[in-house]
Amino acid sequence: MTLASIRQAPKAVLHDHLDGGLRPATVLELAAECGYEQLPAHDAESLGQWFRDAADSGSLERYLETFAHTVAVMQTPEGLRRVARECAQDLAADGVVYAEVRFAPEQHLERGLSLDEVVEHTLAGFTEGAEQAAADGTPIRVICLLTAMRHAARSLEIAELAVRFRDRGVGGFDIAGAEAGYPPSRHLDAFEYMRANCAHVTIHAGEAFGLPSIHEAVAFCGCDRLGHGVRITDDIFDSETEPRLGLVANYVRDMRIPLELCPSSNVQTGAVPSLEKHPFDLLARLRFRVTVNTDNRLMSDTDMSREMLKLVETFDYGWSDLERFTINAMKSAFIPFPERLRIIDEVIKPGYAVLIG
Numbered sequence: 001m002t003l004a005s006i007r008q009a010p011k012a013v014l015h016d017h018l019d020g021g022l023r024p025a026t027v028l029e030l031a032a033e034c035g036y037e038q039l040p041a042h043d044a045e046s047l048g049q050w051f052r053d054a055a056d057s058g059s060l061e062r063y064l065e066t067f068a069h070t071v072a073v074m075q076t077p078e079g080l081r082r083v084a085r086e087c088a089q090d091l092a093a094d095g096v097v098y099a100e101v102r103f104a105p106e107q108h109l110e111r112g113l114s115l116d117e118v119v120e121h122t123l124a125g126f127t128e129g130a131e132q133a134a135a136d137g138t139p140i141r142v143i144c145l146l147t148a149m150r151h152a153a154r155s156l157e158i159a160e161l162a163v164r165f166r167d168r169g170v171g172g173f174d175i176a177g178a179e180a181g182y183p184p185s186r187h188l189d190a191f192e193y194m195r196a197n198c199a200h201v202t203i204h205a206g207e208a209f210g211l212p213s214i215h216e217a218v219a220f221c222g223c224d225r226l227g228h229g230v231r232i233t234d235d236i237f238d239s240e241t242e243p244r245l246g247l248v249a250n251y252v253r254d255m256r257i258p259l260e261l262c263p264s265s266n267v268q269t270g271a272v273p274s275l276e277k278h279p280f281d282l283l284a285r286l287r288f289r290v291t292v293n294t295d296n297r298l299m300s301d302t303d304m305s306r307e308m309l310k311l312v313e314t315f316d317y318g319w320s321d322l323e324r325f326t327i328n329a330m331k332s333a334f335i336p337f338p339e340r341l342r343i344i345d346e347v348i349k350p351g352y353a354v355l356i357g
Ligand SMILES: [Zn+2]
Pocket: 015, 017, 176, 204, 227, 295
């Protein structure tokens, strides 16, 4: 199994941030177009390196600064459209056949766009990118998730926006941002609104903060999926010998609540100490519904194929494991059940059958 062969395999990503996946050259060009002069580097190679170094620095301040630059060039119709278009094309070129890409509309209002306009331009970009990818022979289905920032107070408004656009390419709602001090229950009204409208919710929880955050996300907020959720291991005891699950871990496993695990990102943010110590394999063996994700492709210098290759090298996985993780993701997707089944039966299974031989 090589990077090239894994690229051929059909993949599904549920956790990928639009503002974390720009091409460095695009950041430079959009900055020139919109007159943004605060970029820390002035050619694509050194800018790409700067993003990676900042993400690797171990400093949360520097890590967050990276998003200030990407978000700054995504404030215009052209900027949003281009970033979304290239996102769909880049994912498709990596062999991703189904993607849920998330972003926070409230962060893109600096130059006068309304929330609805921000979503419209972004969706138009995804549609263009998917059309181009299909023409290139790498078809992809992309939907968008709308994120509210957990330190802010616009979550209900964003949930309403997600429901308003539900039939036009928005699949669900998420909250993200600093976890400590901003528990998910702070946004209960937004989650209740989503539930009242039979709409989907995922919550960043159990990444920077531990079990209480996961407990609130599943028990109070009723999330359909957990963004990261790696700290569910705080509720798994004797994992080296005979693992025992606490109440929350049992519930997450019993209810088949998917874990959107992001191996490289989880190491970079310090959620886990190293790839070797990542609980991905423990959780997979305990039959949690684990999925593989990219989080921020630019900052982590990664894509789905590289994330999968890292797991193959670390845990000795084979094609049938990658197929299982991909089907896990597809089963957990925020699109209607028949469409999930179609992608599993017509795209994923035949794709892996060829590779398994
Ligand atoms: Zn994330």
